[in-house]
Amino acid sequence: MKKKKIISMLLLLGILLSEVPYAPVSAAKKKKTEFYRLNYYAIQSKKQYTIRDVINIKRKSDSYDKAKKKKFTDSRIKWTPSSKQIRIKKNRFTVKKSGIYELTGKLKGKKKDSEFTIVLRVYDKLPGEIPDDVSKITINRFGNSITIIDLQEINLLRQRFSLARYRLDLNLSNRMYCGWEFSIKAYSSEEEVVYGFMIMDSSVISTSPGGSYRSTGNNTTKEYVEELYNKYYVPEAKEG
Numbered sequence: 001m002k003k004k005k006i007i008s009m010l011l012l013l014g015i016l017l018s019e020v021p022y023a024p025v026s027a028a029k030k031k032k033t034e035f036y037r038l039n040y041y042a043i044q045s046k047k048q049y050t051i052r053d054v055i056n057i058k059r060k061s062d063s064y065d066k067a068k069k070k071k072f073t074d075s076r077i078k079w080t081p082s083s084k085q086i087r088i089k090k091n092r093f094t095v096k097k098s099g100i101y102e103l104t105g106k107l108k109g110k111k112k113d114s115e116f117t118i119v120l121r122v123y124d125k126l127p128g129e130i131p132d133d134v135s136k137i138t139i140n141r142f143g144n145s146i147t148i149i150d151l152q153e154i155n156l157l158r159q160r161f162s163l164a165r166y167r168l169d170l171n172l173s174n175r176m177y178c179g180w181e182f183s184i185k186a187y188s189s190e191e192e193v194v195y196g197f198m199i200m201d202s203s204v205i206s207t208s209p210g211g212s213y214r215s216t217g218n219n220t221t222k223e224y225v226e227e228l229y230n231k232y233y234v235p236e237a238k239e240g
Contacts, residue, residue, distance in 0.1 A: 032112040036071060038064065042121045042173035042211065045098050051079070051091045054118060059174045072116055077105040095122045098211075123173060123211035127166050130158045130186050130195045139229050140183040146232040154186075157224055164219040166205060172212035180206065182225050199225060 041054050055069045079088055082102040087094045095101060105116040137148045137157065148154055180198040188194050196208040202222050203215040215221075 034112060034114045035117075036064075036068065036114065037117045037119070038069070038072070039119045040100075040121050041118060042123060042170055043095065044168055044170065045095050045122050045124050047125075048092055048094050050093075051077075051103075051118070054120075057174050058171065071114065072105070072118070074107055077107045077114075077116060079103055079105045095120065098122050098124050121173070121210070123168050123207075125168050127168075127197065127205065127207050127211070127213045128195070129162050131188075132158070133188060134158070134186040134194065135189040136187045138185045138187070139225060140185075141181065141229055141233075144233060146229055148228055148232065153228060157221075157228070160221045160224045163217075164215045164221050165217045166213035166215050169204070169212050169214040172204065172214070173210070182222070182229065184225060 038055065041057050041059070043049055043054065043057075052073050055072050073091070075091070077091075079091065079093075080103070081088050081093070082104065083099075085096045085099065086101055086103070087096070088103070093103065099122055101120045101122060103116075103118045103120065107114040107116070134154055135149070137154055139146050139148070148157075180200050182199040184197055184199070185193050186195040198206045199222050200206060200212070203219055204212060205215075205221075206212045
């Protein structure tokens with residue numbers, strides 16, 4: 001009897017539960033995030049910029065249309081620098097020294113969030129000088145290289161270079177100026193490269209890692225580099 005009673009109670013409980021309305025429980029929808037990224041915009045160190053200044057820079061190749069780039073100027077975006085070298089207040093910022101940095105911004109929305117990244121290549125206003133403790137210099141042209149170890153010639157090249165009064169050209173730096181006539185590398189006594197630059201033409205050079213500088217005065221650097229190259233370059237003898 002007890003067994004039949006238990007079975008009857010279980011059947012009754014099953015009937016009661018089946019009559020309770022079922023409310024499906026759905027997981028909370030995760031908010032979507034859209035990502036935007038602008039790569040390698042060249043700017044000058046120690047100079048103040050706004051986000052709008054950066055997105056208006058003309059580059060050789062830029063896949064972003066104006067509508068997408070305009071999203072970066074939203075005043076609600078909270079920007080964060082990737083380094084202590086960047087001072088930022090609202091949408092104005094300054095970078096202390098040369099290098100590659102990132103600015104990241106976040107914008108929270110009701111239905112979706114947005115995250116923004118701007119990668120900056122920062123160059124100094126002046127290209128710097130060739131160090132005075134250089135033991136040798138190599139000059140490469142069209143795949144052919146010559147080596148200068150005469151200290152008098154090295155010092156004269158250093159002097160010509162420093163007197164040229166180069167200044168950063170942001171337009172050329174952002175266009176990733178390509179094509180060069182001479183590639184020059186300066187080495188220390190430990191055979192380490194301590195300075196390098198490429199001569200594009202009589203008034204433009206590009207330093208490693210790629211900032212382009214234009215001479216604002218009389219420039220005899222290229223003339224002397226060409227003189228040294230012609231002096232030491234010996235063409236390979238053709239066989240047969």
